Amino acid sequence: MTNNIKAGIVSYGCYIPRYRIKTEEIAKIQGQDAEAVKKSLVLQEKSVPGIDEDTITISVEAARNCLRKTNLDPGRIDAIYIGSESHPYAVKPTGTVVAKAINADPRLTVADFEFACKAGTAAVQAGLAMVKADMAEYSLCGGSDTAQAAPGDPLEYTAAAGGALFLLGKNNVIAEIKHTCSYTTDTPDFWRRKHQKYPSHGGLFTGEPAYFKHIVSSTKLLLKETGMKVSDFNYAVFHQPNGKFYLRAAKLLGFSEEQYKDGLLCPLIGNTYSGASLIGLCNVLDKAKPGDKILLTSYGSGAGSDSFYLEVADAIEELRKGCKVPDVKHYLENKKYVTYSEMVKLGRELHG
Amino acid sequence: MKKVAIVGIGMTKLGNLWDKDFSQLGLEAGSKAVFDAGLTSKDINSLYVGTMSSGLFVEQEHTGSLFSGMLGLNNVPATRVEGACASGGIAIRQAYLDILSGKSNVSMALGVEKMTDVSLSQATKALATASSQNFEAWFGATFPALYAMIARLHMHKYGTTEEQMALCAVKNHKNAIHNEYAQFRKEIKVEDVMGSTMVSDPIKLLDCSPITDGAASVILADEESAKKLTDTPIWINASSQGSDVISLHERQDMTTLSATVKAAKDAFLQSKLKPKDIKCVEVHDCFTIAELCALEDLGFCKKGDAGRFIEDGNTHLNAEISVNASGGLKAKGHPIGASGIAQAVEAVTQLRQEAKHRQVDDIKHVMTHNVGGTGGTAVVHIFGRD
Amino acid sequence: MAIPRYWRNTQHYYNLIGSKCKKCGRVYFPQRSVCADDDSAELEEHPLSREGKILTFTVLRTSLSDPSKENTDVIVSEMPLVLAIIELEKGVNVTAPIIECEPEDIKIGSKVEAVFRKIMEKGEKGILGYSYKFRLMR
Known part of the structure; x- marks a missing residue:
């Protein structure tokens, strides 16, 4: 459901931690055949957060990157919504720190979102609604995560860190969000109980009835509601718990490599959970031309999907002009490999 | 100008004194000083206690009352003073000013610190309170780290070497062998310092003064009382104090302790002496680099020359200038609030010609130099036989 | 660090905002309400x-x-x-x-x-x- 008021992305920013661990390094510890794992997950490496990084610091860096592209007075942001499943506090919103760190005016509303890996897109829908309802001139919303995985769990290969935030508004829109819809059911494929350090999951059950069913249903719903065809889109981005799921979903829906390749970053940075599909969108926006049409469908366990139809506007050229803010490519290239034991150290298992 | 003399000294052994409580340390040093002066506790008109962080180290504040009671003073004014590691030096200066003002004839300065009742990390944290809590300590800056940044800059600007710094530790250990109160009475070599554990690059473990328990006390008297009490009063020729911003990063020149420069200038003015008149000095060598900075800032060598000055052997016992004949904070020990007073005890011992194997020959004056933090406070005294 | 002390300093810690004397232009970090050079109390926020x-x-x-x-x-x-x-x-x-x-x-x-x-x-x-x-x- 959406009204006809035009609104969309005014600016965007992402952040990916510098450290990476190769799939081989984790396979060595888990006692598995690295080549087999790389092939089955379509994964080379994943990002690892620094010892002093969490969802708050990643969100702040992404927010600052987002705002540095514009001259917008942060005092004009009326809402900050951040989605994550690793908010550092169970009680005390991540967004409060972000608001202070970007010098926002306290006269704004803030809330944290949680819906597994689609908390970021849920936040974007809420932020968009605020703008469309004239309850916010600008909203800053998106998702960040420092995903956890129990040692030895297959999730260890993919659980990564990163985030992306979007400034939404009605003026100087670089990509109009022309439509959004969701598809939500009660499907217990992946969860983390209260006070548990690591999430649990249903193994194979996370595939067919969970990820694929929701991604496909939500995307088809969007196509139906907008009257668009798969071939109308220049780019398609999906949630990416691993490379293989993404590729299969894209093919199931009939998208070509040309359409889906720029949105797929999981093989290089892993699954950044609430950041995953949104960092993919940032990478597409780094390359897209005015008039390009983008489809995005996220997925969050539990379970649900949010789909978006965006159309790139002329203002994107202006935003890019002389821009010195790090783009996705910068973060993909600026990396330092760590060993498994260094990753454990960064995870502070060895520290006070 | 009225004259003030030191007429009594007393101190405890310095070290890790597991069987001695904070209050016992103060009592031992204070009563030794009273006895040395030939007085009774009832003759003391005022007490100044120097302790840096008794609250964090032994959870005891109100130390003026504590020691006045322990020593059996006659309900006289008892005041605690605090200036981080310079607390002891400030206590002497306050006692000196008290006598100059005419309010007291005889005053006691007592420095006490008990550092080993807490864990090493708690001690480190207590010491770090002498830096800016909000803008230095919070970022992980410990005292070795702050002095290491001074050392790095000194090396960068003046070509000072780690070996030159190590020579301070080697010399001070050598001197301490002859000091029965010293914490370490063991010779070390430059290789030992260079090979010791890296604490905060370029500062290594043997560049650092230790964690020490101990107390020291001096009794000051006006001219008339002093002459009645002793044939060898040791006169205070100068007492001066300087201050500076608390954070190292706020200083214009981070290799110069402006508080020391100011205090030294005042001390030379008061005493009508020049650096070349001083043949024996106790400087605040909490880290070896601090001894280098002190020699420059006090005027014994040019800025940037201390490394070479030390390397040329000028600071050995009975060389050009005997620096830290006691073993300094490095080897004698650094019971924070007591250190400034222990320096004065050494000065008096030297001037009374009672320092035995570490006696500096033919001296008329001894200077002491006591620093708080990275140089936020500095106290300089010159003591003399006349 | 005590919570109120941290909270009071977030403007410094998050945003590196100092203050500048309107009279002499000297910049302070952390912020001050009085200039040490000319005792002026007219200082304005200054992002470093x-x-x-x-x-x-x-x-x-x-x-x-x-x-x-x-x-x-x-x-x-x-x-x-x-x-x-x-x-x-x-x-x-x-x-x-x-x-x-x-x-x-x-x-x-x-x-x-x-x-x-x-x-x-x-x-x-x-x-x-x-x-x-x-x-x-x-």
């Missing part, structure tokens, strides 16, 4: 440059963690910790960690930029503290 150069540094190799858990403030940092004094503007320096670097890459004069990182955990249950740290400019 987020880029600077290293004046001096050290590599702290002693662990800051407290195995006995007696101190509730845990300083969150990589070990070894590279600590530096950084000049942000003429006469305005800060002490802060340099992160994501090999100690041997750090030189006096190296250019650095501010980042936002976690610096303190008040035990396992207490608040989290965030602040500026720096990294080498790429």
